[in-house]
Amino acid sequence: MTHAIDVVVAAILFLALLVVEFIGGIDTFLTSMMTYAGIPPLAQTVILLFVVIFLIILAVRLLGRAFAFLIIILLVLLLVHRMDPSFNVPLMQVPYHPAPSTQT
Numbered sequence: 001m002t003h004a005i006d007v008v009v010a011a012i013l014f015l016a017l018l019v020v021e022f023i024g025g026i027d028t029f030l031t032s033m034m035t036y037a038g039i040p041p042l043a044q045t046v047i048l049l050f051v052v053i054f055l056i057i058l059a060v061r062l063l064g065r066a067f068a069f070l071i072i073i074l075l076v077l078l079l080v081h082r083m084d085p086s087f088n089v090p091l092m093q094v095p096y097h098p099a100p101s102t103q104t
Helices: 002-037 041-083
Strands: none
Touching (some): 002 041
């Protein structure tokens, strides 16, 4: 059960990291472009603040359902684990099929 919970938490963290990396990349790109254009640092900060707010709203709108779905799964898994700690979700087992021998 803890493995299933860990997988869901990892998926949530991956999506959050994806959003943070994207926003950081946009921030770096815009900062370099505005510095090249000669925009003063205070104006850059104000512009970047509005851009970051817009990107956060965009990320929540685009990924909101995915975050909600993963959080619901996490809460259900935590509830099941709380009710029955001995319950285990079997790990995915990949069957091993040896390659056929090509020697004759």
